[in-house]
Amino acid sequence: xxxxxxxxLTHILLVLICFLIIVPIYWVVKTSLTGENLFNYPPSLxxxxxxxxxxxxxxxxxxxxxxxxxxxxxxxxxxxSNIIFxxxxxxxxxxxxxGKKIIIxxxxxCMMVPFQTTIIPAFLLTKYFGLLNTHLGLALPxxxxxxxxxxxxxxxxxxxxxxxxxxxxxxxxxxxxxxxxYLPLARPAIATxxxxxxxxxxxxxxxxxxxxxxxIMRTLPLGLARFLSYFEDTSGxxxxxxxxxxxxxxxVFLMNQKSFISGMMSGAVKG
Amino acid sequence: xxxxxxxxxGRILLMIYLFLFPSLAIFILYRIxxxxxxxxxxxxxxxxxxxxxxxxxxxxxxMIRDPVFWQSFKNTLFYFFGGTPIAIALAVLVAVLxxxxxxxxxxxxxxxxxxxxxxxxxxxxxWQWLYNEKVxxxxxxxxxxxxxxxxxxFLQSFKLALPSVIVTTVWQVLGYFVxxxxxxxxxxxxxxxxxxxxxGASRLTQFFRITLPLIRSTIFLCxxxxxxxxxxxxxxxxxxxxxxxxxxxxxxxxxxxKNAFTFNRMGYAAAMTMFMFLxxxxxxxxxxxxxxxxxxxxxxxx
Numbered sequence: 001x002x003x004x005x006x007x008x009l010t011h012i013l014l015v016l017i018c019f020l021i022i023v024p025i026y027w028v029v030k031t032s033l034t035g036e037n038l039f040n041y042p043p044s045l046x047x048x049x050x051x052x053x054x055x056x057x058x059x060x061x062x063x064x065x066x067x068x069x070x071x072x073x074x075x076x077x078x079x080x081s082n083i084i085f086x087x088x089x090x091x092x093x094x095x096x097x098x099g100k101k102i103i104i105x106x107x108x109x110c111m112m113v114p115f116q117t118t119i120i121p122a123f124l125l126t127k128y129f130g131l132l133n134t135h136l137g138l139a140l141p142x143x144x145x146x147x148x149x150x151x152x153x154x155x156x157x158x159x160x161x162x163x164x165x166x167x168x169x170x171x172x173x174x175x176x177x178x179x180x181x182y183l184p185l186a187r188p189a190i191a192t193x194x195x196x197x198x199x200x201x202x203x204x205x206x207x208x209x210x211x212x213x214x215x216i217m218r219t220l221p222l223g224l225a226r227f228l229s230y231f232e233d234t235s236g237x238x239x240x241x242x243x244x245x246x247x248x249x250x251x252v253f254l255m256n257q258k259s260f261i262s263g264m265m266s267g268a269v270k271g
Numbered sequence: 272x273x274x275x276x277x278x279x280x281g282r283i284l285l286m287i288y289l290f291l292f293p294s295l296a297i298f299i300l301y302r303i304x305x306x307x308x309x310x311x312x313x314x315x316x317x318x319x320x321x322x323x324x325x326x327x328x329x330x331x332x333x334m335i336r337d338p339v340f341w342q343s344f345k346n347t348l349f350y351f352f353g354g355t356p357i358a359i360a361l362a363v364l365v366a367v368l369x370x371x372x373x374x375x376x377x378x379x380x381x382x383x384x385x386x387x388x389x390x391x392x393x394x395x396x397x398w399q400w401l402y403n404e405k406v407x408x409x410x411x412x413x414x415x416x417x418x419x420x421x422x423x424x425f426l427q428s429f430k431l432a433l434p435s436v437i438v439t440t441v442w443q444v445l446g447y448f449v450x451x452x453x454x455x456x457x458x459x460x461x462x463x464x465x466x467x468x469x470x471g472a473s474r475l476t477q478f479f480r481i482t483l484p485l486i487r488s489t490i491f492l493c494x495x496x497x498x499x500x501x502x503x504x505x506x507x508x509x510x511x512x513x514x515x516x517x518x519x520x521x522x523x524x525x526x527x528x529k530n531a532f533t534f535n536r537m538g539y540a541a542a543m544t545m546f547m548f549l550x551x552x553x554x555x556x557x558x559x560x561x562x563x564x565x566x567x568x569x570x571x572x573x
Contacts, residue, residue, distance in 0.1 A: 006474075007371065007373050010368050010371050010373055011373065013368055014365070014368050014369065014373075014379050017365055017383065018379060018382045018383060021382060021383060021385065021386060021442065021445070021446075022382060022385075023408070024397050024398065024401055024408075024442070025385070025386070025389075025397070027397075027401070027408060028397050081293075084293075085293045085294045085297075086294065088290035088291070088293065088294070089290060089291050089293075089294040089295075091290060092286070092287040092288075092290035092291045093291075094273050095273045095274070095275055095283070095287055096273075096274055096275060097275055097284060097287050103291060103295065106295065106298065106299075106303075107294075107298065110298040110302040110303065112551075112552065112555050113302045113303075113305075113306065113548070114499065114502065114503045114551065115503070116502075116503045116505060116524050116527075116547075117305070117306075117309070117544050117547055117548045117551070118301060118302060118305035118306070118309075119527070119528070119531070119544075120305070120308075120309060120312065120527075120531050120537055120540055120541055120544060121304060121305035121308035121309055121312070122301055122305055123531075123532075124308070124537075125300065125301070125304065125305075125308075140297070140301070141297070141301045143293075143297055144293060144294035144297045144298070146294075146298070149294060161273070164273055173279075173282070173286075174279075174282075174283050174286055175286045175290070178290075199388050202390065203388075203389075203390045203391060203392075205390075205391065205392050205505070205506040205509075206505050206506065206509075206524075206528070209509075210528075210532060220390075221390050221391075221392040221393070221506070222392075224390075224392050224393065224396065225392050225509070225510050228396060228510065235400075238396065239396075239400075242393045242396055242397065245390055245392070245393050246389050246390050246393045249388050249389060249390065250385070250388075250389070253384075253385070253388055254381070257377075257381050257384075260388070261380070261384055261450055264387065264388065264447070264450075265450055265451070265454070
């Protein structure tokens with residue numbers, strides 16, 4: 001009896017906390033569909049006469065499709081190159097070879113350098129390469145991430161040695177084994193890589209802010225921040241834009257909650 | 272550990288170094304070079320045309336005398352000390368609740384985690400509007416409950432702007448801390464609680480005598496994540512207040528950004544970056560020493 005009562009109390013507390021967490025998101029969804037509570041006081045709880053005009057407005061008022069494609073292209077470069085480069089590095093670190101200690105030390109010390117402390121030289125470097133205002137320049141600092149290298153390494157280490165030995169006896173070259181044997185067995189590591197790097201590159205703001213000068217090269221978060229300063233009062237549209245920016249992340253999250261949460265956990269310290 | 276043996280020894284070694292090359296190149300270019308470059312820049316005066324001039328320690332001397340720099344450093348610390356303990360306390364509470372064998376615990380977890388992956392720029396816009404003086408939800412609720420008579424200009428007030436921004440961050444990061452604490456809770460063996468129950472310990476006693484001491488290292492990890500977050504947060508402040516009003520919400524990163532890319536004072540900004548970098552190194556070094564290498568991802572090594 002007392003256990004059941006304490007469960008009721010637990011539910012009440014949790015519902016309250018979840019309510020506080022969800023309300024801001026619900027309010028944005030509602031306003032993007034009605035725009036009403038900005039002009040109606042007091043605000044209503046349930047959307048009245050929802051419509052999608054604000055989304056259409058956003059699509060036509062700004063080069064939304066272009067911003068969206070910029071975000072997609074940069075994220076695609078980041079995600080694909082992360083899988084390839086990190087798997088390669090993680091595989092190589094599974095061997096004993098001269099210089100291994102120094103290389104691991106380099107990785108670990110790089111991990112402690114937050115990106116925000118590198119913005120000035122990173123900008124100058126990218127400018128020197130002539131990559132300002134390009135998709136490649138936007139993606140470059142993120143194309144490999146240390147935490148994900150170690151995620152791959154841990155997954156590869158769990159693969160039984162007998163597989164490696166058998167393949168070697170069959171005469172398979174080691175580099176081939178990565179793609180034929182190890183990668184197919186490292187699905188969880190690949191999932192973690194995709195999720196982490198997709199979220200990081202999709203949400204990235206400070207880097208695009210620094211290196212994009214043309215409107216046409218903006219990614220979605222940058223477009224959103226600039227939209228705010230140009231159209232302060234067009235609120236229904238602003239919140240429709242917010243929804244359009246966060247929708248991909250939220251959809252990916254809701255579709256793979258388990259691997260998403262565990263994936264984000266392994267990135268406790270950004271690499 | 273795979274060994275490099277056999278006749279193909281040279282080929283395998285070549286493969287190893289080739290495989291390591293792309294990621295190493297990126298980290299050397301975008302992590303290690305910048306630190307050295309920052310150091311060099313911090314001794315220079317940035318020129319629009321022609322080579323930069325060496326000015327020795329002048330940037331650092333200016334930094335020490337600059338009230339805006341100290342304000343931004345203080346704000347950064349306040350950001351950490353104001354936000355992280357609250358977030359951790361809340362996270363422990365929520366994690367203990369969710370850890371009960373109740374129905375729908377997964378749904379609760381998903382809802383609590385949901386804000387964390389959302390684009391920070393979007394979070395900033397959502398909260399800017401919640402805080403709005405005229406149409407904001409928070410002011411509406413406060414006035415409906417008759418807690419205030421006049422609308423509160425949260426983000427325009429010198430006193431309230433920084434705490435308001437901190438609340439926003441806590442909202443976003445809470446779910447993340449909850450999951451970290453949950454992983455800590457799951458390492459505690461059940462029989463500890465069972466024997467405590469036999470001894471007649473109340474749940475509150477159990478919490479303070481068993482749970483808290485056993486998740487100490489987890490809480491420590493949350494603090495490290497919190498301090499790194501507070502030193503690297505940018506998007507939310509840039510969009511919500513841009514450091515204003517005055518410099519009430521100016522933190523180190525916004526200050527560095529403005530000096531480097533708005534006022535074109537790269538040398539001075541580099542000096543501030545060096546300060547921030549060394550401070551963070553000190554924190555990481557200290558926390559690694561205290562925790563025996565648990566923080567900062569060092570535990571991933573082998």
